[in-house]
Amino acid sequence: MLRSMYSGVAGMKGFQTKLDVIGNNIANVNTVGFKKSRVMFQDILSQTTKGVTAPSDTSGGVNAQQVGLGSRVSSIDTMHLAGSAQTTNNPTDLRIDGDGFFAVKLSADQEVPYLTRAGDFHVDSARNLVTSDGGFVVDTDGTQITVPDTAVSFSIQANGTMLVTNADGTTAAGQTIGVAKVVNPAGLEKIGGSLYRVTPNAVPDGDLGGLVAPGDATAGTGSIVAGQLEMSNVDLTDEFTEMIVAQRGFQANSRIITTSDDILQELLSLKR
Known part of the structure; x- marks a missing residue:
């Protein structure tokens, strides 16, 4: 199967978590003493298709070739900034x-x-x-x-x-x-x-x-x-902006999956 499809799935899961956190922040916009949270991402271990070679007396060094396997949530931080x-x-x-x-x-x-x-x-x-x-x-x-x-x-x-x-x-x-x-x-x-x-x-x-x-x-x-x-330290301007980013990120990753599916469909149709 295509690696891009699994990368898209990983990205969708991450942005779904981000939307969950944003939704909770907005729900508590008027909660006394509430501290908002944020989601941070990191990449998943990459697959190395070609290793690194060091430079020698006769040739230069060659960088590694690696294909990333998607992203995941690295942390969900509580922001202890003062509220109004x-x-x-x-x-x-x-x-x-x-x-x-x-x-x-x-x-x-x-x-x-x-x-x-x-x-x-x-x-x-x-x-x-x-x-x-x-x-x-x-x-x-x-x-x-x-x-x-x-x-x-x-x-x-x-x-x-x-x-x-x-x-x-x-x-x-x-x-x-x-x-x-x-x-x-x-x-x-x-x-x-x-x-x-x-x-x-x-x-x-x-x-x-x-x-x-x-x-x-x-x-x-x-x-x-x-x-x-x-009061809560939730800023609705920031939250709605982050919501747009998360929504577009989710849509972009879903497009990766549909594009990968189209490619697989083309491969299956080669037999006809």
Whole structure:
């Protein structure tokens, strides 16, 4: 069979994956804290029809003759670029102005927290600060954050500390929201719900280590902005442009297959 036909099939599979990723990006264009992904390609091992010969005293060198066997997806990268800020004036809506991540535990006994950039938090009936899915937002000690029942109001400061106003008019500092800095954010694993799982390629040995307070200059996590949310970093202009490229690439590879089929048909008709 013709090698070009299999190359076309490989190309179509790659561009189908690219379209899948673009579709997911566009679907999450308004998802809080969402980070877009991109697809990168690489060529498949080439078939050598003639090897390399080195130059000698009597003749020059000859380059190899190789026929490529198509392409494949080399990586699907998550682009951890900052999304645009949306002002909500809701005191429990938080945005990290930097590279840090909020830490969330889906259960009180969970050891390693999940990470997220989505700061649309709420206070439940037990006065816990939770995500929209009920996950506990944790402090620098890894324990769930609870609003004191003596508080008539509270606010989150830029350093992550909860400033509580009591019924008698006094103010007091409460728990401090814990944030994490990841060496390689692209190594985090998406698990849905705008959450990421820590992996050994994100931090050494998969050990997140301790959480720090926002605004720590040595950690480089960035400070917290209350009353704002970080929106998706998806740019529709880029996505629709990439969609056109992927569509045309898919069509071009399908044309390779139909052209190869026409050639095979011509070969079969030689017997008539």
